[in-house]
Amino acid sequence: GNSVTQMEGPVTLSEEAFLTINCTYTATGYPSLFWYVQYPGEGLQLLLKATKADDKGSNKGFEATYRKETTSFHLEKGSVQVSDSAVYFCARGDTGGGNKLTFGTGTQLKVEL
Amino acid sequence: KAGVTQTPRYLIKTRGQQVTLSCSPISGHRSVSWYQQTPGQGLQFLFEYFSETQRNKGNFPGRFSGRQFSNSRSEMNVSTLELGDSALYLCASSLEQGQGYEQYFGPGTRLTVT
Numbered sequence: 001g002n003s004v005t006q007m008e009g010p011v012t013l014s015e016e017a018f019l020t021i022n023c024t025y026t027a028t029g030y031p032s033l034f035w036y037v038q039y040p041g042e043g044l045q046l047l048l049k050a051t052k053a054d055d056k057g058s059n060k061g062f063e064a065t066y067r068k069e070t071t072s073f074h075l076e077k078g079s080v081q082v083s084d085s086a087v088y089f090c091a092r093g094d095t096g097g098g099n100k101l102t103f104g105t106g107t108q109l110k111v112e113l
Numbered sequence: 114k115a116g117v118t119q120t121p122r123y124l125i126k127t128r129g130q131q132v133t134l135s136c137s138p139i140s141g142h143r144s145v146s147w148y149q150q151t152p153g154q155g156l157q158f159l160f161e162y163f164s165e166t167q168r169n170k171g172n173f174p175g176r177f178s179g180r181q182f183s184n185s186r187s188e189m190n191v192s193t194l195e196l197g198d199s200a201l202y203l204c205a206s207s208l209e210q211g212q213g214y215e216q217y218f219g220p221g222t223r224l225t226v227t
Contacts, residue, residue: 031212032212032213036218041220042220042221043117043203043218043219043220043221044203044205044218045218046215046216046217049215051212051213089156093212093213094169094212095212096169097210097211097212098161098168098169098210098211098212099144099146099161099163099168099169099205099207099210099211099212099214099216100146100158100161100169100171101146101148101156101158101205101216102158103155103156104155105155106155106156
């Protein structure tokens with residue numbers, strides 16, 4: 001079926017550490033891929049996206065590359081800050097032409113001083 | 114430009130009652146989608162509206178319904194509430210229909226069913 005799998009959390013890192021959150025997907029066709037972030041008590045914010053193979057999405061120091069051969073879209077950041085503490089969701093778009101997003105389970109990130 | 118707004122932000126209802134949640138999309142956006150977020154099931158797609166028509170529906174019982182008005186504002190309704198309907202309900206809007214269009218989420222309505 002069409003699904004998104006992301007690494008289990010919580011992930012705890014020290015400030016300035018390197019971050020990787022793994023995400024893989026299954027889909028028929030070529031879906032757009034997204035990373036969303038959710039801060040406590042808030043809705044989701046789009047962090048970055050990629051719409052085709054080998055595209056790299058980037059924003060606020062975060063990056064993810066659309067890898068068709070491994071069906072992956074791993075999120076990376078070279079140096080995390082305490083303010084990056086949040087829940088991160090990987091999502092895939094709807095290849096059928098609609099706006100439906102299929103989300104992973106979310107990965108909680110906690111960054112400590 | 115104002116973001117997606119949802120009302121009310123918090124709601125407490127009793128089992129068996131019905132509830133209506135409202136979503137106002139970003140000005141100019143024509144597509145509205147709804148999601149349910151729970152600790153156990155995560156984020157699940159409820160339905161999607163575009164030009165006042167339901168374009169897609171998730172795997173939820175018929176107690177969950179929605180509509181979209183000519184100004185793109187949307188409402189969702191849950192009838193005969195169950196304890197398991199307690200969740201954060203999120204609305205998202207996008208300019209047009211299609212996976213390439215970015216979706217912007219509102220802050221959600223936190224529904225508690227007692």
